[in-house]
Amino acid sequence: MDRKVVVPGDLLSEEAKRSGEGTFVKDGKVYSLLYGLANYRDRINVIPLAGKYVPAQGDNVIGIVKDITFSNWIVDINSPYDGLLHISEFPKRIESDEMSKYLRIGSSLMTKVKDVDPTMKVELTLNDRKLGLIKTGRVIEISHTRVPRLIGKGGSMISMLKKEVNCSIFVGQNGRIWINGGAEDMDLAIRTILLIEKEAHTNGLTDRIVDFLKKEKGARS
Structure with a gap:
């Protein structure tokens, strides 16, 4: 094993x-x-993981296909660890030589972390109706540390946002967010999400977001 947390x-x-960087x-x-990722070569270096997304079982994530092997799509999930999407986790039965017809290198997809083993092998799945290839809409990226604030307590913030901007929104725990709707609605959703990211550490955020949305929607009417 070349790397481990x-x-x-x-x-x-x-x-x-x-002894190398990040060691004593x-x-x-x-x-x-x-705390970091130990890289075992001739010298051992530890790469800091502070601020990096570390996948956990059950996380929804947005990934980008970066390579295709005989039976796996290798997926960038905005983490030090790539995700592995096995052909058996695709929602329909396909053969290995058909893989690139369904998910090509560069394809973006909404997926879920099925399992993470002790060596940080990350297995993904598409076996859920809300998961799949992203064909429309926009994907933006925020700090994964701000995702809980975007979702809100019991999903309150994201539910309110979906209703107010009239968009479908899929929030990845890795900080990537898919938004789909009318062009003006998506623009407003993106501005609002970036505002939440910027002010996530402050008190009274929900009230300010409500006021912001009222003002922005009023200016459009």
Whole structure:
């Protein structure tokens, strides 16, 4: 295994000479200095994961196909870890030589994390009616750390936003968001989402978003 997630103090090697960036040596052994992704080469470097999306089972995500193998689509999920979408997780039975007909390199898709094993092998699925290839609408990207604020308590913020802007919205836990509707409605949805991202740390955000939407919709009428 070339890479794995480590936390400060994890033992990485008993060979002090392998110490690299993000590590420290104590009593001749190499330990991780931070929370990150340990890269095991001649020297061991730990790449910080702060601010990076780490997938978890059950997460909805938006991915982009980056490669196709005999039985898997390799999917960029805006994470240090790629997602693997096995041919068996496609919603209809297809053969290996047909894979690129359905999902090409560069295709964007709404998918779900089916499983994550201890080595951070990320398995994806499309076996849900709300999942699939993105053919229309727009995809934007915000910090994944702002996603909980966009969704709101019990889904309150995103439900209100969908209703007010009259758009379909799929929120990926990896910070990618799909929006589909009329051109002006999508523009308003995007401006509102970016405002939520910008002010996610502040109090009274819901009231300000409601006021913002009323003002913007009033200006259009």
